[in-house]
Amino acid sequence: xxxxxxxxxTAERVVDAAEGLVQLHGYNGFSYDDVARLVGIKKPSxxxxxxxxxxxxxxxxxxxxxxxxxxxxxxxxQHARAPxxxxxxxxxxxxxxxxxxxxxxxxILSAESDSLPDVVTDEVAQxxxxxxxxxxxxxxxxxxxxLIRAGAGAAELAEAFLCALEGAMVVGRGxxxxxxxxxxxxxxxxxxxx
Numbered sequence: 040x041x042x043x044x045x046x047x048x049t050a051e052r053v054v055d056a057a058e059g060l061v062q063l064h065g066y067n068g069f070s071y072d073d074v075a076r077l078v079g080i081k082k083p084s085x086x087x088x089x090x091x092x093x094x095x096x097x098x099x100x101x102x103x104x105x106x107x108x109x110x111x112x113x114x115x116x117q118h119a120r121a122p123x124x125x126x127x128x129x130x131x132x133x134x135x136x137x138x139x140x141x142x143x144x145x146x147i148l149s150a151e152s153d154s155l156p157d158v159v160t161d162e163v164a165q166x167x168x169x170x171x172x173x174x175x176x177x178x179x180x181x182x183x184x185x186l187i188r189a190g191a192g193a194a195e196l197a198e199a200f201l202c203a204l205e206g207a208m209v210v211g212r213g214x215x216x217x218x219x220x221x222x223x224x225x226x227x228x229x230x231x232x233x
Contacts, residue, residue: 041094043102050088052078058099062141066096066151066159093156096148100162103144104169107131111173121181122232125200128174129224132204136219140212146205171197188233196231203227 046054056077060069071092075082089095114127135141145166152160174197181187187196207223210216 041089041098043098043105046088046098049078049080049084053080053085053088053095054099054102057095058103058144059141061096061099061144061147062135063139065147066092066155093158096155097158097162100145100148100159100166104162104166107166108169111169121177121184121186122228124177125174125181125228126224128177128200129204129221129228132208132220132224136208136211140208140215140219142208142212143205146208150209167201170201174198174200185233188231191231200224200227 041050043054053074057069057074060073060077071082071085074085074095078085085095089098110131111128114124118124118127132143135143145163148155148159148163149167152163155163171194175194178187178196178200179193182189182193191199203223204220207220211219
């Protein structure tokens with residue numbers, strides 16, 4: 040499989056266009072014809088860079104995870120305490136949702152996981168592992184500092200927070216609501232902060 044860092048500028052344009060389509064329609068909701076129209080190239084050119092759709096979407100998820108990991112590092116550098124880190128984390132989801140009620144790439148792909156090729160589901164699982172590992176560490180740190188209630192384990196609270204944010208995007212889109220994950224994140228944090 041290709042690595043996102045090794046693709047050409049044209050292939051990156053393909054990935055950019057396809058990422059937006061995934062966020063709006065999921066894996067099964069777009070075709071190479073849709074991507075070709077957006078990028079302004081012929082469909083065989085897309086096949087040259089990504090012979091199979093599963094390769095393209097795996098690269099999309101891989102790059103999305105990498106970018107998210109970079110955002111988590113930025114949050115760590117900019118915020119010293121767990122409550123501020125968790126608020127900044129919710130803002131990542133809000134930024135995505137604020138762009139035409141787009142969903143998290145890996146969130147929408149996970150909804151289709153039973154019909155996806157393994158190479159894609161493996162990348163989606165990696166995204167959630169990265170996020171849950173980071174969130175668990177932040178929550179545990181907050182609990183040690185007595186900033187987050189210790190009633191539930193750090194891993195359980197981390198998973199609940201991630202589910203709340205991903206779910207807020209889906210429910211918000213379903214209700215055609217401009218209210219996004221930041222509001223749900225704020226409500227969730229209000230219930231767990233000490």
